[in-house]
Amino acid sequence: MGTDCKQGIKVQDLLKLIPDDLLADLSSETNVDYQVKKLYGRNVFSLLLFGLIESDRLGLRSLEDFYNSTHYKVLFNIPNKNTTKYNSLSARLATMNVDFFRKAYEAIYEQCSQLYDENDLALNYKLSRVDSTMVCQTAAKLENGIHVGCKKDGKKQIKYTVCLTDMFPSSVEVFNQQCHISENLTIPKAIFRVIDKNKDNVFVFDRGVSDRQTFCKLDQEEYTFVTRLKSDARFIALEDFEISQDQKVRNLTILKDQRVYLYKSGTSVVEHSFRLVQAINDRGYPYFFLTNMFSIPAKDIITIYKSRWDIEVFFRFIKQELNFSHFISVNENGIKILLYMTLILSMLILIYKKINGLGYKTAKRRFMIEMWDIIAIIMIKHSGGDPSLVFR
Secondary structure (H helix, E strand, C coil), rough: CCCCCCCCCHHHHCCCCCHHHHHHHHHHCCCCCCCCCCCCCHHHHCCCCCHHHCCCCCCCCHHHHHHCCCCHHHHCCCCCCCCCCCHHHHHHHHCCCCCHHHHHHHHHHHHHHHHHCCCCCCCCCCCEEEEEEEEEEEECCCCCCCCCCCHHHHCCEEEEEEEECCCCEEEEEEEEEEHHHHHHHHHHHHCCCCCCCCCCEEECCCCCEEEEHHHHHHHHHCCCCEECCCCCCCCCEEEEEECCCCCCEEEEEEEEEEEEEEEEEEEEEEEEEEEEEEEECCCCEEEEECCCCCCCCCCHHHHHHHHHHHHHHHHHHHHHHHHCCCCCCHHHHHHHHHHHHHHHHHHHHHHHHHHHCCHHHHHHHHHHHHHHHHHHHHHHHHHCCCCCHHCC
């Protein structure tokens, strides 16, 4: 961790991770401001960042109010004469270049991970948890989406597949076609697109991925992984590994540790060996853990898999605290822009939470309060006053 946790960190320091030079360079590189007179890429970026932290349920009309507010303009140095309407914001989100936001997200991730990330202290591995979450909307509003269950309920969903490397989201993919309901298609795509290409990453995902060829491809391309198989999965045991005396991992007892070939279908065997760790819980329910890691203890395999829960906590955080449970924009372009902005804000708050030793709700609330203080100081200075007389 790059900052002394005892000293804490301020919002003003975190905002420096998004330098104006970065946004200016990306504006030029992506041509995001071509023929634009007011809602420049930098302005929309700062507006969404401001709106996501300020509002519990952000919408286009909220964004309109924020853009026209003195507080927003003071914080981000926007000319007071600039105003906008919600329909102009809607049109801009639908058409502006998504690459501006994607590249900003990637650049900020690189900075955050270099300055503040850390390996799992218990195992000393760089863990990348991969999973998907769905956000629902009425079919009439959403341009494209996935039907889950009955189509008659009139709702579609967008699927987001995220890779959470240690503390930060290192990869994200958006899916809105029916074929992408299968995790066999979506999770590998997120893994292969991960920003952090460090081969020491251990990718952890659930048994939604069952395609044997996917396991083979990950291994062939040197992506280390740990996952679960269904307990009725068929295999051929090639070699038995010795099990240590310490066979318990929380409520699980390790029964077998083997090198195996997996069956693909029928009598077809995939002749690519993997490691299979079998365990049971206190009630006798079986668990199968599959990996291509052969050099570590079996109990570490199970402990690594149990870390997968961290991404569920991350999804809950962005849905409950960062407006990610509904859509501000319902077209694919706007959906992706809001996704990247949500991930950028999530990284800032996660750093703030970690270093200051706070919970998720408290971290967001105090982050927002500090932003108000920054605005107040700027306004006092612009009025010729002395902020130190107020903030004593």
